Amino acid sequence: xxxxxxxxxxxxxxxxxxxxxxxxxxxxxxxxxxxxxxxxxxxxxxxxxxxxxxxxxxxxxxxxxxxxxxxxxxxxxxxxxxxxxxxxxxxxxxxxxxxxxxxxxxxxxxxxxxxxxxxxxxxxxxxxxxxxxxxxxxxxxxxxxxxxxxxxxxxxxxxxxxxxxxxxxxxxxxxxxxxxxxxxxxxxxxxxxxxxxxxxxxxxxxxxxxxxxxxxxxxxxxxxxxxxxxxxxxxxxxxxxxxxxxxxxxxxxxxxxxxxxxxxxxxxxxxxxxxxxxxxxxxxxxxxxxxxxxxxxxxxxxxxxxxxxxxxxxxxxxxxxxxxxxxxxxxx
Amino acid sequence: xxxxxxxxxxxxxxxxxxxxxxxxxxxxxxxxxxxxxxxxxxxxxxxxxxxxxxxxxxxxxxxxxxxxxxxxxxxxxxxxxxxxxxxxxxxxxxxxxxxxxxxxxxxxxxxxxxxxxxxxxxxxxxxxxxxxxxxxxxxxxxxxxxxxxxxxxxxxxxxxxxxxxxxxxxxxxxxxxxxxxxxxxxxxxxxxxxxxxxxxxxxxxxxxxxxxxxxxxxxxxxxxxxxxxxxxxxxxxxxxxxxxxxxxxxxxxxxxxxxxxxxxxxxxxxxxxxxxxxxxxxxxxxxxxxxxxxxxxxxxxxx
Numbered sequence: 089x090x091x092x093x094x095x096x097x098x099x100x101x102x103x104x105x106x107x108x109x110x111x112x113x114x115x116x117x118x119x120x121x122x123x124x125x126x127x128x129x130x131x132x133x134x135x136x137x138x139x140x141x142x143x144x145x146x147x148x149x150x151x152x153x154x155x156x157x158x159x160x161x162x163x164x165x166x167x168x169x170x171x172x173x174x175x176x177x178x179x180x181x182x183x184x185x186x187x188x189x190x191x192x193x194x195x196x197x198x199x200x201x202x203x204x205x206x207x208x209x210x211x212x213x214x215x216x217x218x219x220x221x222x223x224x225x226x227x228x229x230x231x232x233x234x235x236x237x238x239x240x241x242x243x244x245x246x247x248x249x250x251x252x253x254x255x256x257x258x259x260x261x262x263x264x265x266x267x268x269x270x271x272x273x274x275x276x277x278x279x280x281x282x283x284x285x286x287x288x289x290x291x292x293x294x295x296x297x298x299x300x301x302x303x304x305x306x307x308x309x310x311x312x313x314x315x316x317x318x319x320x321x322x323x324x325x326x327x328x329x330x331x332x333x334x335x336x337x338x339x340x341x342x343x344x345x346x347x348x349x350x351x352x353x354x355x356x357x358x359x360x361x362x363x364x365x366x367x368x369x370x371x372x373x374x375x376x377x378x379x380x381x382x383x384x385x386x387x388x389x390x391x392x393x394x395x396x397x398x399x400x401x402x403x404x405x406x407x408x409x410x411x412x413x414x415x416x417x418x419x420x
Numbered sequence: 421x422x423x424x425x426x427x428x429x430x431x432x433x434x435x436x437x438x439x440x441x442x443x444x445x446x447x448x449x450x451x452x453x454x455x456x457x458x459x460x461x462x463x464x465x466x467x468x469x470x471x472x473x474x475x476x477x478x479x480x481x482x483x484x485x486x487x488x489x490x491x492x493x494x495x496x497x498x499x500x501x502x503x504x505x506x507x508x509x510x511x512x513x514x515x516x517x518x519x520x521x522x523x524x525x526x527x528x529x530x531x532x533x534x535x536x537x538x539x540x541x542x543x544x545x546x547x548x549x550x551x552x553x554x555x556x557x558x559x560x561x562x563x564x565x566x567x568x569x570x571x572x573x574x575x576x577x578x579x580x581x582x583x584x585x586x587x588x589x590x591x592x593x594x595x596x597x598x599x600x601x602x603x604x605x606x607x608x609x610x611x612x613x614x615x616x617x618x619x620x621x622x623x624x625x626x627x628x629x630x631x632x633x634x635x636x637x638x639x640x641x642x643x644x645x646x647x648x649x650x651x652x653x654x655x656x657x658x659x660x661x662x663x664x665x666x667x668x669x670x671x672x673x674x675x676x677x678x679x680x681x682x683x684x685x686x687x688x689x690x691x692x693x694x695x696x697x698x699x700x701x702x703x704x705x706x707x708x709x710x711x712x713x714x715x716x717x718x719x720x721x722x723x
Contacts, residue, residue: 125612127612127614128612128613128614131613131614131617132529132613132614134521135521135522135524135525135528135529136525136529137521138517138518138519138520138521138522138524138525139521139522139525139526139530139539140539141518141522141584142522142539142542142543142546142584142585142588143538143539143542145542145546145581145584146542146545146546147542148557148561149549149553149554149557149581152557152560152561153553153556153557156556156560206456207456207459207460208456208460209456210452210453210455210456210457211453211456211457211459211460213453214453214454214456214457215457218450218453218454219457223457226461227457227460227461229707229711230460230461230464230465231460231464232707233464233468233703233704233707234460234463234464234467236638236642236703236704236706236707237467237642237699237700237703238641238642238643238644238677238680238699238703239642239644239645240642240644240677240680240681240684240696241467241471241680241696241699241700242467243681243684244471244680244684244689244692244693244696245467245470245471247684248470248474248689249470285463288460288463292460316443316446317446318443318445318446318449318450319443319446321449322449339548342548342550345550346549346550346551346552346553347550348550348551348552348645349644349645349648349677349681352681353684353685372550372552372645375552375556376552376645376648379556379649391556394552394553394556397550397552397553398549398553401548401549401550401553402545404548405544405545405548408544408548409541409544
């Protein structure tokens with residue numbers, strides 16, 4: 089009893105001094121704070137660096153695309169490249185007009201959107217508004233799997249299913265034509281169908297989540313006013329989910345314009361006006377199929393094509409960013 | 421009296437609320453909706469069916485366990501499988517810490533402002549850049565400027581940039597689901613921030629991080645355009661022994677998708693379909709795995 093009292097007394101009066109004297113040997117909370125704050129600081133810095141890496145990546149990609157894409161413009165001339173239609177990079181007197189290539193990418197993407205978006209949007213409507221849980225349980229995983237299939241597999245199936253079909257169609261349509269160059273089915277139309285299928289999952293997933301985000305009372309009020317289920321969907325739910333659906337379309341455009349491997353072999357391999365049954369070359373497929381053997385100016389022009397593609401993508405990204413901001417404000 | 425009323429109702433059915441008016445436009449539109457959904461499912465079924473019917477003959481143990489060789493008379497993709505694994509491992513070794521770190525910064529350290537908006541914009545941009553552009557960039561920067569030429573390393577560095585947004589975003593989503601009470605609880609009992617992140621946040625967010633990694637594996641396995649001009653197209657096995665395995669990093673190596681593309685180009689459709697089956701099986705497994713983990717992650721299912 090006495091001893092304990094003495095200990096308390098001793099601690100209360102002398103402990104601070106003892107600790108001060110023994111600081112070298114004991115584990116003081118002050119010292120440990122210092123090492124801890126070092127670790128803290130290092131952790132903080134490491135995380136900042138990690139986060140900066142994405143900025144660095146985008147900046148250096150932009151920089152290198154410009155650095156490697158511009159020499160050809162100075163050598164050949166901007167007008168020659170962008171607005172000339174003759175693509176003969178390996179000819180004796182080489183010509184590097186990529187107008188048809190650019191047009192093909194634009195037309196191909198537009199057509200793919202025209203086919204893919206209605207199907208995708210209606211499937212999204214099915215998933216969010218109509219399907220029972222069981223049915224949605226079949227369709228939803230199917231769409232997710234469709235998104236996961238590698239693009240080369242789409243290309244493989246496209247070559248072996250679509251191209252023969254297209255060839256038959258081609259033979260039927262151009263039976264009497266003397267000017268048509270037969271492509272064996274590798275044409276713009278085949279590529280457009282492959283692209284339309286490939287953008288489906290993107291369009292479906294994003295439209296579906298924006299449809300699901302539409303408040304239930306909007307649907308309820310519409311139904312209460314006497315509108316039918318379908319009328320409600322098309323007059324109320326879809327307009328309410330408009331910004332999300334537009335985002336889906338823009339992302340679809342980005343996916344379609346950037347797709348390369350699936351359509352390289354399906355689209356044929358010559359530069360032509362983008363007409364449905366012409367063998368065509370997209371911005372992406374031009375790079376894939378010629379980069380392997382190109383040299384000098386030819387190679388530099390391919391980088392210019394890359395730069396054009398990059399410009400399109402950045403444009404889409406900026407539009408998208410604007411849309412998302414607007415959508416975010418609308419929600420608040 | 422009541423009979424008369426019933427008769428009246430029957431004689432003017434169009435004005436009764438009991439009789440539903442059928443609109444043709446409604447019928448057409450709902451038919452179109454069902455048709456679209458059916459098309460989406462049929463597309464998947466026919467693609468998978470077509471690939472399996474045409475490829476199942478070429479998939480056997482020899483196909484998976486040997487390298488294509490004229491001398492031994494074998495056709496196989498083991499070399500490509502090894503290359504794929506090499507690229508997956510190296511890419512993830514670099515991308516996971518960076519991606520997770522970036523997400524931690526965005527979610528735990530950064531105060532909303534210009535910098536955060538810039539980082540989020542660039543992450544968004546990175547995920548929107550098509551793989552062929554990554555391929556060109558990797559070819560010039562890692563291949564020519566850094567001098568790795570066509571090699572597994574060049575391919576992995578290129579893919580790292582590509583999957584970074586995927587991992588960052590998934591980690592961020594997972595960190596957002598960790599309740600704030602965990603953070604304040606840990607900080608309240610005297611844990612420092614890094615200690616709190618290490619022992620409380622990261623374990624809680626682990627399912628989300630793992631989901632991101634699995635999705636990234638799926639993306640790497642399916643990637644082709646970014647690898648064609650960076651990792652090249654070798655299909656041979658690395659030489660045995662430690663130096664052989666390390667040397668492989670600096671040699672070109674085609675993944676399964678690249679081999680599929682090359683076989684397709686040469687018209688060797690048997691090999692192409694065989695690889696396609698392997699890829700589809702991997703995609704399927706990855707889908708199932710993410711489902712299982714996402715279910716675990718769902719707070720509503722936690723007990």
